[in-house]
Amino acid sequence: MNWRGILFLGGRYLAGNRAKTVLLVLAFTLVWLLPAAIALVVGKVEEKLRARASETPLVLGHAGSALELTFNALYFSKPEIATISAKEADAVSATDLADAIPVYSRFSAGGKRIVGTTIDYFFFREFSYEDGRTLIRPGECVVGSAVAAENGIAVGDAIISSPETLFDLAGVYPLKMTVCGVLEPSGSPDDHAIFVDLKTSWIIEGLGHGHQAAEQTDEEKRLVTDAGEEGVIRLNASIEEFNEINADNIDSFHFHGEMGDNPVTAVIVIPRGAKEQALLKGRFESSTTRQLITPSEEMDELFATVFSVQRIVLWLLVAVGVATLMIGAMVFLLSNRLRREEFRHLRHLGASAGTLRGLIVFEGVFVVIASLLCATLGLVAIAALAPFVIERMIG
Amino acid sequence: MILCEKLRFSYPGDGFELRVDRFQVETGSSVALVGPSGCGKTTLLNLIAGICSPDSGTVQVGDTELECLSEKVRQAFRLKTIGMVPQNFELLDYLTVSENLLVPFRISGDGRVPDGAGERVSELLERAGIANHRDKFPSRISQGERQRVAMCRGLISAPPVILADEPTGNLDPENQEKIVALLLEEASRIGATVLMITHEPELKRHFDRVIDVLELRGEALE
Numbered sequence: 001m002n003w004r005g006i007l008f009l010g011g012r013y014l015a016g017n018r019a020k021t022v023l024l025v026l027a028f029t030l031v032w033l034l035p036a037a038i039a040l041v042v043g044k045v046e047e048k049l050r051a052r053a054s055e056t057p058l059v060l061g062h063a064g065s066a067l068e069l070t071f072n073a074l075y076f077s078k079p080e081i082a083t084i085s086a087k088e089a090d091a092v093s094a095t096d097l098a099d100a101i102p103v104y105s106r107f108s109a110g111g112k113r114i115v116g117t118t119i120d121y122f123f124f125r126e127f128s129y130e131d132g133r134t135l136i137r138p139g140e141c142v143v144g145s146a147v148a149a150e151n152g153i154a155v156g157d158a159i160i161s162s163p164e165t166l167f168d169l170a171g172v173y174p175l176k177m178t179v180c181g182v183l184e185p186s187g188s189p190d191d192h193a194i195f196v197d198l199k200t201s202w203i204i205e206g207l208g209h210g211h212q213a214a215e216q217t218d219e220e221k222r223l224v225t226d227a228g229e230e231g232v233i234r235l236n237a238s239i240e241e242f243n244e245i246n247a248d249n250i251d252s253f254h255f256h257g258e259m260g261d262n263p264v265t266a267v268i269v270i271p272r273g274a275k276e277q278a279l280l281k282g283r284f285e286s287s288t289t290r291q292l293i294t295p296s297e298e299m300d301e302l303f304a305t306v307f308s309v310q311r312i313v314l315w316l317l318v319a320v321g322v323a324t325l326m327i328g329a330m331v332f333l334l335s336n337r338l339r340r341e342e343f344r345h346l347r348h349l350g351a352s353a354g355t356l357r358g359l360i361v362f363e364g365v366f367v368v369i370a371s372l373l374c375a376t377l378g379l380v381a382i383a384a385l386a387p388f389v390i391e392r393m394i395g
Numbered sequence: 396m397i398l399c400e401k402l403r404f405s406y407p408g409d410g411f412e413l414r415v416d417r418f419q420v421e422t423g424s425s426v427a428l429v430g431p432s433g434c435g436k437t438t439l440l441n442l443i444a445g446i447c448s449p450d451s452g453t454v455q456v457g458d459t460e461l462e463c464l465s466e467k468v469r470q471a472f473r474l475k476t477i478g479m480v481p482q483n484f485e486l487l488d489y490l491t492v493s494e495n496l497l498v499p500f501r502i503s504g505d506g507r508v509p510d511g512a513g514e515r516v517s518e519l520l521e522r523a524g525i526a527n528h529r530d531k532f533p534s535r536i537s538q539g540e541r542q543r544v545a546m547c548r549g550l551i552s553a554p555p556v557i558l559a560d561e562p563t564g565n566l567d568p569e570n571q572e573k574i575v576a577l578l579l580e581e582a583s584r585i586g587a588t589v590l591m592i593t594h595e596p597e598l599k600r601h602f603d604r605v606i607d608v609l610e611l612r613g614e615a616l617e
Contacts, residue, residue, distance in 0.1 A: 002501075002502065002503070002504065002505060002506045003505075003506070004501075004505055004506030004507060005501040005502050005503075005505075005506025006506070007506075008506060009487075009490075009498075009501055009502070012489050012490055012494070013487075013489050015489070016488065016489025016490075016532075017489065341483075341485070342485070342487060345481060345485035346498070347446075348441075348444070348446055348479055348481075349473075349474070349479060349498065349499055350470045350471070350473045350474035350499065350502060350503055351470070351502035351503075352467065352502075355502055
């Protein structure tokens with residue numbers, strides 16, 4: 001076989017028909033790449049989600065979508081889920097069957113989730129600090145490594161919470177928080193979160209607030225100018241509320257109503273053992289208003305659905321791929337029909353049947369090998385980029 | 396010398412039959428093959444080139460009887476001995492002019508271009524007056540220039556036999572004269588035998604002999 005001649009003439013033919021060659025290579029590349037890329041990305045997402053889920057034994061929350069509760073407690077998404085009261089975390093702790101860590105993952109600042117929790121969460125996730133320290137008082141925040149890196153935030157800087165609705169004057173108003181610590185990267189959703197004390201998140205919600213002392217206010221800020229017999233001064237809406245908690249005004253911040261009634265979106269429950277876990281699950285099994293879920297089981301369900309959808313998508317891709325390969329084969333056949341005169345003349349010039357067959361096969365083999373190479377490179381690139389993209393998408 | 400004796404050839408399923416009792420062309424001479432379309436001119440060239448095999452009879456080119464050669468050896472023989480100049484140029488449009496000239500080397504043996512082939516390309520293109528087109532693609536040059544390229548390709552290996560199948564059919568009279576003159580001049584330079592099919596009466600005067608294929612078949616009198 002005259003490989004040298006076949007390679008030269010075949011190569012020159014492909015170079016002379018660049019557009020056709022590139023289109024065929026691209027089409028074939030997609031045939032190989034798409035199913036492999038989907039399987040790769042789904043695998044990486046699964047790995048990432050399952051890792052977080054397996055680290056979190058149980059989550060307590062309001063009855064409803066177990067998956068939304070899982071995503072809120074573990075990945076700080078789905079902020080709109082129904083809440084339960086903070087005292088329910090205390091109730092779980094009081095059973096001595098488990099430790100309970102409340103999580104209030106509802107508000108955000110600059111697109112990053114503000115997670116209200118207790119210091120126990122920091123120990124549970126084994127946080128370590130790149131700079132600064134843990135939360136000591138309301139109004140402070142600890143930021144994840146990605147929040148700090150993306151926004152150029154350092155200890156001592158301030159973060160202002162985003163108003164939930166611009167026109168809701170009575171609702172959430174921006175609170176200026178001081179950064180007291182920056183976490184080390186963990187490759188988890190914690191990198192993308194802003195952690196605050198539960199009280200801080202309730203202040204953001206408007207359940208607690210700080211303002212001038214009533215006794216020091218001017219009369220025009222009072223509804224009743226006289227303190228009256230009960231000594232109660234009622235203030236009107238013109239009173240200035242503090243939008244920052246600092247050493248000077250921290251004592252003026254207060255909550256109206258029971259603290260235990262304030263909301264949390266989820267409670268992370270860490271049972272003392274398997275028996276305690278079973279007992280706790282049993283207690284909430286019949287509840288119609290609460291659910292105690294095992295995140296890893298929710299992930300099993302989620303991925304069972306994902307994989308069944310993936311199977312359908314893969315079959316569709318196989319069908320599209322077969323159609324593409326058939327069209328490619330048709331292009332080769334038509335191309336060879338157009339080149340029939342060329343081959344006839346090469347035969348007349350003295351080319352052997354083997355050389356002519358080699359020329360015909362060369363184009364197909366080149367396209368298949370080139371597309372496989374491109375698909376492999378694409379897959380390597382996707383494998384390298386996937387962790388960053390997935391981290392951006394799900395934390 | 397080219398010698399055909401008791402040659403019989405027919406295409407399967409076709410009424411056409413070529414019968415040539417004896418046809419001889421001396422070494423170094425030039426012969427114009429004439430005759431109406433379909434009379435077997437191209438078939439005769441194909442038989443001499445070994446592209447087709449006769450049903451019976453012999454074709455001898457030089458000292459070699461083609462019937463004695465296997466298909467593979469016949470191809471090698473054709474590459475070495477015969478220069479083909481087709482009517483429709485048959486240039487590969489994805490190769491440059493100079494690359495087209497080297498195609499006979501690329502498709503034969505191990506595909507290696509022999510030493511000195513580059514110089515031969517330059518020499519032929521220079522003589523054909525198209526040296527300035529050596530790096531152009533065939534689509535970028537005129538019909539007459541393309542035919543010159545095809546002719547140069549037929550001459551690249553300095554073959555002892557040149558078979559030209561109406562190489563002037565697509566050209567204007569001026570270019571016809573130039574191509575034939577160039578072909579015969581080059582053939583004379585390398586001492587090659589030339590058989591050329593033509594329909595142009597004006598061109599016959601350039602050749603040593605003019606043979607009507609119908610007469611060769613003994614049908615002209617009928």
